[in-house]
Amino acid sequence: MMGVEALYPEILNIFEALIVEVESATQYRNLSAxxxxxxxxxSADRSSIDPREFVQSSFFLQCFxxxxxxxxQSHDHGKLQSGLWTxxxxxxxxxxxxxxxxxxxxxxxxxxxxxEPAMVTIQPxxxxxxxxxxxxxxxxxxxxxxxxxxxxxxxxxxxIRDDVMAVLDHLQLATVMIDENQVVTYASPAVxxxxxxxxxxxxxxxxxxxxxxxxxxxxxxxxxMALPEIHRSPVAVSLQKQKKSWREVEVxxxxxxxxxxxxxxxxxxxxxxxxxxxxxIGHAHFEKLIGKSPAMQDLYQxxxxxxxxxxxxxxxxxxxxxxxLVAQALHQLSERKDKPFVAVNCAGLTDSxxxxxxxxxxxxxxxxxxxxxxGFFEAAEGGMLFLDEIGDMPLATQTTLLRVLQEGEIMRxxxxxxxxxxxxxxxxxxxxxxxxxEKGDFRSDLLYRIRVARLQLPAVRxxxxxxxxxxxAFLGQARVVTKKPEVSDIAPDAMQALLRYPWPGNVxxxxxxxxxxxxxxxxxxxxxxxxxxxxxxxSASLVSVRASPRNERQDILSALQEANGKRAQAAxxxxxxxxxxxxxxxxxxxxxxxxxx
Amino acid sequence: MIQKKVCMLxxxxxxxxxLVKRFVTGQFSDKYHTTIGVKIDQKSMCVNDTxxxxxxxxVYGEDDFQKVRASYxxxxxxxxxxxxxxxxxxxxxxxxxHAMAMQSMGPVPYALVINKHDLRESWQVxxxxxxxxxxxxxxxxxxxxxxxxxxxLAFAELAKQLLKx
Numbered sequence: 001m002m003g004v005e006a007l008y009p010e011i012l013n014i015f016e017a018l019i020v021e022v023e024s025a026t027q028y029r030n031l032s033a034x035x036x037x038x039x040x041x042x043s044a045d046r047s048s049i050d051p052r053e054f055v056q057s058s059f060f061l062q063c064f065x066x067x068x069x070x071x072x073q074s075h076d077h078g079k080l081q082s083g084l085w086t087x088x089x090x091x092x093x094x095x096x097x098x099x100x101x102x103x104x105x106x107x108x109x110x111x112x113x114x115x116e117p118a119m120v121t122i123q124p125x126x127x128x129x130x131x132x133x134x135x136x137x138x139x140x141x142x143x144x145x146x147x148x149x150x151x152x153x154x155x156x157x158x159x160i161r162d163d164v165m166a167v168l169d170h171l172q173l174a175t176v177m178i179d180e181n182q183v184v185t186y187a188s189p190a191v192x193x194x195x196x197x198x199x200x201x202x203x204x205x206x207x208x209x210x211x212x213x214x215x216x217x218x219x220x221x222x223x224x225m226a227l228p229e230i231h232r233s234p235v236a237v238s239l240q241k242q243k244k245s246w247r248e249v250e251v252x253x254x255x256x257x258x259x260x261x262x263x264x265x266x267x268x269x270x271x272x273x274x275x276x277x278x279x280x281i282g283h284a285h286f287e288k289l290i291g292k293s294p295a296m297q298d299l300y301q302x303x304x305x306x307x308x309x310x311x312x313x314x315x316x317x318x319x320x321x322x323x324x325l326v327a328q329a330l331h332q333l334s335e336r337k338d339k340p341f342v343a344v345n346c347a348g349l350t351d352s353x354x355x356x357x358x359x360x361x362x363x364x365x366x367x368x369x370x371x372x373x374x375g376f377f378e379a380a381e382g383g384m385l386f387l388d389e390i391g392d393m394p395l396a397t398q399t400t401l402l403r404v405l406q407e408g409e410i411m412r413x414x415x416x417x418x419x420x421x422x423x424x425x426x427x428x429x430x431x432x433x434x435x436x437x438e439k440g441d442f443r444s445d446l447l448y449r450i451r452v453a454r455l456q457l458p459a460v461r462x463x464x465x466x467x468x469x470x471x472x473a474f475l476g477q478a479r480v481v482t483k484k485p486e487v488s489d490i491a492p493d494a495m496q497a498l499l500r501y502p503w504p505g506n507v508x509x510x511x512x513x514x515x516x517x518x519x520x521x522x523x524x525x526x527x528x529x530x531x532x533x534x535x536x537x538x539s540a541s542l543v544s545v546r547a548s549p550r551n552e553r554q555d556i557l558s559a560l561q562e563a564n565g566k567r568a569q570a571a572x573x574x575x576x577x578x579x580x581x582x583x584x585x586x587x588x589x590x591x592x593x594x595x596x597x
Numbered sequence: 598m599i600q601k602k603v604c605m606l607x608x609x610x611x612x613x614x615x616l617v618k619r620f621v622t623g624q625f626s627d628k629y630h631t632t633i634g635v636k637i638d639q640k641s642m643c644v645n646d647t648x649x650x651x652x653x654x655x656v657y658g659e660d661d662f663q664k665v666r667a668s669y670x671x672x673x674x675x676x677x678x679x680x681x682x683x684x685x686x687x688x689x690x691x692x693x694x695h696a697m698a699m700q701s702m703g704p705v706p707y708a709l710v711i712n713k714h715d716l717r718e719s720w721q722v723x724x725x726x727x728x729x730x731x732x733x734x735x736x737x738x739x740x741x742x743x744x745x746x747x748x749x750l751a752f753a754e755l756a757k758q759l760l761k762x
Contacts (some may be wrong), residue, residue, distance in 0.1 A: 058637075059602070059637050059639070059652045059654075060635065060637050063602075063668075063669075063671065063672055064668075066671065066672070067668045067671070083634050083635070083666060084633050084634030084635075085634045085635040085636065085637060086634065086635075086636045086637065087636075087637040088636075088637075088638070089637070089638070089639055090637075096633065096634065098634075120633055122633060123631070123633050126631050126633065126662055126663070127630070127631045129662060130609050130610060130629075130631050130658075130660070130662075131629070133609075133660075134610055134629070137684060137686075141719075141721075
């Protein structure tokens with residue numbers, strides 16, 4: 001039986017390693033049998049190996065031996081491994097080698113082992129790890145790229161959305177989007193301004209609950225939503241904003257083009273437009289007054305200011321300028337609008353008759369007073385009394401009127417018991433009352449009393465720009481009166497004549513001119529020749545002729561004759577107010593007998 | 598014949614082995630095969646009438662799994678510092694290896710090679726990003742082992758520099 005020591009060479013041979021004792025830098029002693037992998041080029045004689053040739057042929061081993069030398073010199077025992085390497089030029093293949101420098105008891109050894117690629121188990125593990133790492137890196141890059149793209153798209157979408165929002169906001173176009181369950185999914189900033197509501201109260205809520213609409217308003221919108229898109233029309237609703245101002249809103253119902261189950265509501269605030277429209281209409285037609293000239297705008301403004309103040313008003317203006325219409329407007333715009341408005345013409349009446357009419361009388365107060373009579377003051381209780389042509393009021397009546405205004409009491413003729421009255425007095429005149437005061441024809445104290453507020457009405461010649469508007473209105477009225485609906489317009493030359501004419505009778509004369517013109521008109525347009533001769537210029541001298549008292553007297557008598565003695569109709573034919581007509585009757589001393597013949 | 602040891606240094610999968618293979622054999626393989634340990638190749642060339650044998654040490658790519666042994670770099674006359682242009686993280690690995698090389702070899706010539714120029718549209722590195730590495734390099738090239746672009750030039754120019762030392 002062999003000793004254990006004798007087995008060592010056999011055991012070493014099993015490892016198929018090149019084992020060399022390094023006696024010096026140049027002397028190697030082979031300790032093992034020649035391994036099978038040992039390159040044939042270095043082992044012509046396989047019975048004797050000189051490992052120096054192999055070691056010196058390997059670039060790697062040469063370097064490793066430098067490192068090993070340091071190790072051997074600094075260690076008494078231990079080992080230093082080179083790590084794996086491949087050296088195809090040395091081995092003729094891609095097999096792995098690994099060198100180990102050993103030192104034990106001062107003896108140095110070099111061991112070189114060879115591994116088949118398949119034996120290097122770390123390779124597939126490392127390969128997999130690195131492949132995964134590379135794949136992960138690529139995946140990260142792809143993800144970054146996609147994220148960057150999505151980020152850019154998101155930024156672009158947000159920019160577009162912000163732009164759209166800005167446009168919607170700038171246009172004050174309130175937009176509400178509703179899903180198929182009638183739930184608000186989006187509301188533009190203008191919605192919050194329009195409804196003055198908390199933005200968070202909208203999204204996620206049923207629109208009928210979220211929006212402060214009344215049930216009937218919701219129903220109107222829902223009706224539109226139920227209709228096909230082409231049959232829908234805007235719905236007008238009025239919204240009260242925080243119990244303060246009202247907003248006039250138009251709602252347009254549209255299908256979402258991306259999803260027909262969804263609905264888009266556009267809320268257009270038309271308050272300003274409606275206000276402007278109302279202003280336009282209101283200023284062109286204020287109560288029964290017509291005109292949008294600056295003079296009339298100023299008048300409307302002053303009427304609105306004066307009407308609510310419960311003071312006496314003096315309305316001054318030429319004949320035919322519409323003093324009574326202004327008085328009616330003051331009544332309508334005052335708190336007394338639901339109480340009586342009584343108009344009295346003070347012209348052409350005697351002191352006693354006017355006093356009786358104004359203050360009433362007791363039965364037997366004078367001859368013919370067969371019963372108690374309530375005067376206009378009492379008739380106008382709580383309301384307004386309009387005293388037209390107050391400049392023609394007799395002085396005695398002025399005195400009584402002054403007392404009534406001061407005391408707030410009237411006393412019927414023939415009575416001694418005063419009666420309390422609550423009447424706001426409006427007075428009108430075409431005369432210069434200040435001059436009358438100076439002449440002693442009008443009481444100054446009464447003047448001061450009645451002109452607490454004053455309104456001066458412009459003559460038509462002072463607001464010629466209103467003539468087309470007035471003409472349009474009077475044409476419409478005359479069309480009805482004369483039953484000539486086909487007359488729809490005014491020829492340009494006729495309009496030019498209307499614009500040139502001085503209109504001494506003002507609006508009343510203009511109105512009667514259209515009555516005249518419609519009677520003579522036989523087409524669809526009022527022609528120049530249809531107008532009264534004084535306007536169309538065919539009797540240019542008529543105005544001046546009419547201006548003479550003799551001819552005016554004749555005109556009045558002719559008009560009375562044409563009107564069968566009816567003074568109001570005769571006045572109308574002449575383009576005069578009744579008060580002017582009465583005054584002219586008095587001035588021209590036309591007796592009642594002459595009037596009736 | 599003059600022999601010069603040249604190390605290939607860089608992160609894993611930057612193309613060190615491919616550059617060597619393209620240079621030595623003129624071949625290229627798209628398949629990535631990670632290098633274990635060191636692979637020694639050699640190529641003789643004539644530089645300015647001087648026969649030179651370049652012994653190329655294709656050192657495994659450094660990463661968390663394999664750290665390059667400083668001893669591999671000892672005795673090297675120069676090195677190619679390789680960066681993968683499509684992976685900017687290989688810049689930092691290159692910086693670490695460059696520092697190690699400076700410590701082990703001293704100031705030897707090196708070429709900075711930004712590889713995979715065939716994938717230029719996917720590059721993540723710009724010259725200003727590797728300005729520090731380029732400042733002391735004897736040569737800075739954008740190469741492609743796949744197309745062979747600048748591969749021969751990189752080794753040839755480095756070889757010239759090695760002979761000057």
